[in-house]
Amino acid sequence: MINLEMTQKMIEIKNGMNGVAQSMLRPISRHYDDNEHQYPKELDVFRSMKIMSRPKKKKKDGEEQNPDKPGAKKPGSNLAMTITIEEMCWGDLGLLLSLPNAGLGNAAIIAVATDEQMEQFGNKWASMAITEPGAGSDSGSITTTAKLDGNEWVLNGEKIFVTCAERCDIAVIWATVDKSAGKAGIKSFIVEKGRPGFKLDKLEHKLGIRSNDTGTYVLDDCRIPKENILGSPEVKQSTEGFKGVMKTFDNTRPLVASMSLGVTRAALDFTREKIEESGIKLDYEKNPNNVSSLEKEFYLMEANLEAMRLLTWRSAWMMDNGEFNNLEASMAKAKSGRQGTLICQKCCDLLGPLGLSCDHLAEKWMRDVKITDIFEGTGQIQHLIVARNILEFSSKQLK
Ligand SMILES: Cc1cc2nc3c(=O)[nH]c(=O)nc-3n(C[C@H](O)[C@H](O)[C@H](O)COP(=O)(O)OP(=O)(O)OC[C@H]3O[C@@H](n4cnc5c(N)ncnc54)[C@H](O)[C@@H]3O)c2cc1C
Known part of the structure; x- marks a missing residue:
């Protein structure tokens, strides 16, 4: 049974990560956008932290268990990661991608490396x-x-x-x-x-x-x-091995969806602040037929953000509970990548000159979020995967 309430531990993670994003990423966000390819040395403090590590094998009834095995319960680790990534990307997506020792290659190594390879390359x-x-x-x-x-x-x-x-x-x-x-x-x-x-x-x-x-x-x-x-x-003479490698993406697509969530929420937070500063009160009690078009657009974007988050959390929750989430991971990424791109653009529309000014980050978020609809499978490819799952077609039958 899925429980959509955040546990106390999740709330602490969210608040802690938001603090890191606020104090460490936001202040350097514009600098490293302006100075493309310059290494963000401020992120070196993360080197000693094990951001990505192989879950420890737990002993149960004297038997070693691999928590990554389908069916094994891992309460909350993937969900916690989606929450962490949303908060960090609320700070800055490009910098999140630049955290040392936390590349996509690290995820692949953690998933399949032997103990000897982990020893040699794990750090x-x-x-x-x-x-x-x-x-x-x-x-x-x-x-x-x-x-x-x-x-x-x-x-x-x-x-x-x-x-x-x-x-x-x-x-x-x-x-x-x-x-x-x-x-x-x-x-x-x-x-x-x-x-x-x-x-x-x-x-x-x-x-x-x-x-x-x-x-x-x-x-x-x-x-x-x-x-x-x-x-x-x-x-x-079978594609099982390749399919196995592709399963890594069932784990990482919810994380890319979370990246979009973070950037999109940043854009919406800024837009809300500016709407309210202009004297418009966002009143959720009002009849939706009796609000200005600006308010309506804003509420619709907030609703879409919530849908993005619910799809993302579901796919991560399934991972935590050892359930096969190929369909749900693609749904989350398709929705989040596409809607994030549209919402960040719409925020810049609603913000007028503030949306394009480099004195603010809204224009940057509009540029940054686009990648979430491209890497680790474009939006179109996610739709294909969803269709194949629903129609029960193979990749040969539906290209
Ligand atoms: C900033 C950035 C970082 C990246 N990082 C990495 C990385 O770390 N490692 C890595 O290996 N790759 C990385 N990529 C590459 C990324 O994963 C690919 O760009 C992506 O998979 C799409 O491949 P492509 O660019 O060759 O486009 P193509 O596959 O040529 O597709 C072009 C267009 O056609 C659409 N399309 C393709 N096939 C179909 C189909 N069957 N049905 C409908 N539409 C279709 C696509 O959705 C897309 O819109 C990165 C890309 C960018 C831009």
Whole structure:
């Protein structure tokens, strides 16, 4: 049974994180937007904190339990993460993405690394490189190759739009070990910075989240130890392995939805403040047929924010309770990414000149929020996943 009331612990997390966002992120938000690619050194204080870590195995009846196993109860850890991310992104989304040791690659490592790999790479900052010039939404069509040569894998290819490409210590690179096997041949590999043949080729100049370094990697006969493969090197004639890797996104999509929640709430808070300063009283008791169009627009945006949050919390709650949430995670991301983008734009409309002035952050939030409808699967791709789930079609039947 889902309980929508926040526990005392959740309230404390929310308040604590809002304090961090308010005191540490907001004050430097504009600076790092203006100074694209400059490393936010203020975030170094987070280095010693284990923002992302593998949940400890708990002993039950003398037996070791993996809390990530489907069916295992993990009261609240994912829900707490969505609340944390909403608050931090209320502070600044680009800076949240720049927190040390908390990359998407870290999530992949935590999910599948062996104990030895955790020992070696668990404390390093990891980017995740899937996208290529010819493969974005269809990640099954990547062409970067990995060939085993003695005790080493040799990687060749190009990866684009990698978040934290420069700042990270290691990269989780998706490559195919056997093109003829299709998705079954796709594996992920840990590549350390400084390896010969591994180069950061360029950094992108972007519309939003400019405090984060998005870049291109080139792998040219890059040799890495045989042990740096994540998961089994075996190519099974089924796509189960690939589906397993894609399940990481069921965990991370609710988090991206929370990013949009945070930015959108920031825009709405600012807009409410300015509406009220202009003398308009927002009165929720009034008949909706008897309010100005500005008020109506504002209430509708607030209702949409609430819908975004409820979908996001449901998908995180399902994770906490070991339930399969592929449909719900995509619903949350589709709704949150799209509505967040529309609401932040509408706030800038309602704010008039204040919405476009660089003296305020509203215009920045409008630019920043757009990424939540793009990375980790665009809005259109989330709709496809939702449709496949509801219609019970496979990815081959509904493309
Ligand atoms: C700032 C930023 C950071 C990023 N960070 C990372 C990262 O860390 N790691 C990483 O690997 N990638 C990252 N990406 C890449 C991102 O995941 C891809 O941009 C995204 O998956 C879309 O792929 P694409 O750009 O190739 O677009 P395409 O796949 O070419 O799609 C173009 C358009 O067509 C639509 N479309 C595609 N297929 C379908 C379909 N079947 N039905 C309907 N519409 C469809 C898409 O929704 C989109 O609107 C990042 C991108 C950006 C902009």
